[in-house]
Amino acid sequence: MAEPFSVLLPVYAGDDPDHFRRAVHSVTTEQSRRPDELVVIQDGPVPGALSSMLERLRRESPVRLVHHRVPVNAGLSHALSIGLEVCRHDVVARMDADDISLPGRFAAQLPVIEAGAELVGSGMYEFTDEETITARRTPPVGSAEIAAFATFHDPFNHPTVVYRRSAVRAAGGYRELDLMEDYWLFARMIQRGAKVANLPDPLVMYRVDSGSYDRRGGWRLFRSEWAIQREFLRSGFTNRFQFLRNLLIRGGYRFVPVRIRRALYQRRFSRPASLDV
Known part of the structure; x- marks a missing residue:
């Protein structure tokens, strides 16, 4: 229904x-x-x-x-x-x-x-x-x-x-x-x-x-990253290994130069040839 x-x-x-x-x-x-x-x-x-x-x-x-x-x-x-x-x-x-x-x-x-x-x-x-x-x-x-x-x-x-x-x-x-x-x-x-x-x-x-890649990095986002990973570990959603992995990879991503952040992001998400509707 x-x-x-x-x-x-x-x-x-x-x-x-x-x-x-x-x-x-x-x-x-x-x-x-x-x-x-x-x-x-x-x-x-x-x-x-x-x-x-x-x-x-x-x-x-x-x-x-x-x-x-x-x-x-x-x-x-x-x-x-x-x-x-x-x-x-x-x-x-x-x-x-x-x-x-x-x-x-x-x-x-x-x-x-x-x-x-x-x-x-x-x-x-x-x-x-x-x-x-x-x-x-x-x-x-x-x-x-x-x-x-x-x-x-x-x-x-x-x-x-x-x-x-x-x-x-x-x-x-x-x-x-x-x-x-x-x-x-x-x-x-x-x-x-x-x-x-x-x-x-x-x-x-x-x-x-044009500012989207800049906003995916910096101290402001790293502080949020630290806070959410701490909550995940505290609640048992992640284990200690996952906590350390996430801080190293996700936290480190916040401080790489914008041009590298852009390249990494674009590698993860492919660009479509056309809009499928």
Whole structure:
């Protein structure tokens, strides 16, 4: 039986109004299976152009659009935690304000949830504009492969996931961990025995820019890396060998020169010849 579901989309002052409009259209008017509501969490004050765009989209939306304001920008995990409480439905799809969901996304993912999965992600394209695809990310498929992969890498592309709110709550919800709140949540869900799945085909286009490789490195990300690896070890999600391996490889990656980081990343993710839709 088809279940109702919500889309949860946070927006903040740094988001581009046109990109936001494109993201909203991609999860509403363009979907072959539309959500029952779109919940937009405004994380702190936003500029006038973005505020006007939000109001316009609220008026024009073909689905119920809930605009919830958070007075002070407190970060993604806080916004998502509030958003999960605002959503009417147990099934929630994540979306970001500058990405694009392909038209068949929900038609592909919702049947997996309705068949018993509690968390399902998908592959995704990285793009600089809608004509330039730079990479294709294919996640691990199958619960055993996902669990094994998770001890070293995040097994889900966060902007692609659909999950049951009840399963997220059972794992403790989003917790504050700069830039890695999603990985920490998914690891706890796996550890608690949540039924997880991935669809290998790209269902979301993830926007990147010239600064993307810089943001994958530096002390800020290393501190988050240290924190999450310490939590994994403390909780028994990883063993001591995996803890040391992860700090050496994942932590060391944060300090290699940007040009080397770019080359390593591009070796891992192949560039597709065309957009498959």
